[in-house]
Amino acid sequence: MITTLRGKDYLTTQEWSTEEIDTLVDVSHDLKRSFALGSPTRLLPDKTLFMIFFDKSTRTRNAFEAGMTQLGGHAHDLTPDVMQISHGESPKDTGIILSRYGHGLAIRHDLEPGAGDSYMREVAQHADVPVINLQSDVDHPTQTIADLMTMREKFPEGLRGLTIAVSWAYAPSYAKPMSVPQGLIWLMTRFGMNVRLAHPPEYTLMSHIVEDARNNAAASGGSFEIVHDMDSAFEGADIVYPKSWGIEELFSRPEEALAISARYRDWICDERRMGLTNPHSIYMHCLPADRGYEVTDEVIDGSHSVVYDEAENRLHTAKAIMALTMGGKGGPAEHA
């Protein structure tokens, strides 16, 4: 267990060591147990987190706001339209000012490839409090840590040797960010799992992340492969995580993107495909899911599905991230 995470930014899981990631999950389990027992966990009394959402959110927003209350502090729920960001105030000035008022900054900026991660890094460069990525164009590390926690709960004998299929699925609603599948292949290749990424040829992920995933898998004794067929990804899988994402070059051209995605309407997680997986397999999704497109009701409401436990774990892991980075060192942290 690592006890020196105070002040550390949480921008991607790849920048945290495996021991640090394991610490996050350990502490999340402790906080989950306390929550179930009704035991107080006022680890951040009088502390303030500023959350800035450039995009919509249900789980992330409410997990962090409720989590901050349960830790004894307060989270400000902000959007650019109520801030001077909408008049062009720089990430540097926003980061410096808000970090003088409080103890942590958290940002969701995920809809524009090339924009969110660099925005957060510029804020973090100038803020003297931890910056938490609530989903960028590159990673969704507060989601994937909850996914890791959920997988460990469902497979208590360990993840090594298990096969996970991270698959594209069709959704007509909008071009969803690439950060969840990218975050999954980044993180899950670090634990000796066999990670299969499946997508139609157009839906490639960012090349540096794919490269890291290959290296992570080699270092952890697992494997990483890319296939262009959903059935072969599901064959014998222990965990399936089918969801939609957009084409990197087409986020600003939604009509073109929609025309391409319509060719792949049959990329749906249904009972036939679940029948290809191992009998004990679990179905995961970060939510929101496009029911009837990405997944059938029978699957998401069926016996393989763990989506509500997965969503609940967003709360416990959010609290662990905040408590470890904004608190620590033998007691409630003073603002440095």
Ligand code: CP
């Ligand atoms: N999974 C997830 O990030 O959900 P929200 O978009 O509702 O926060």
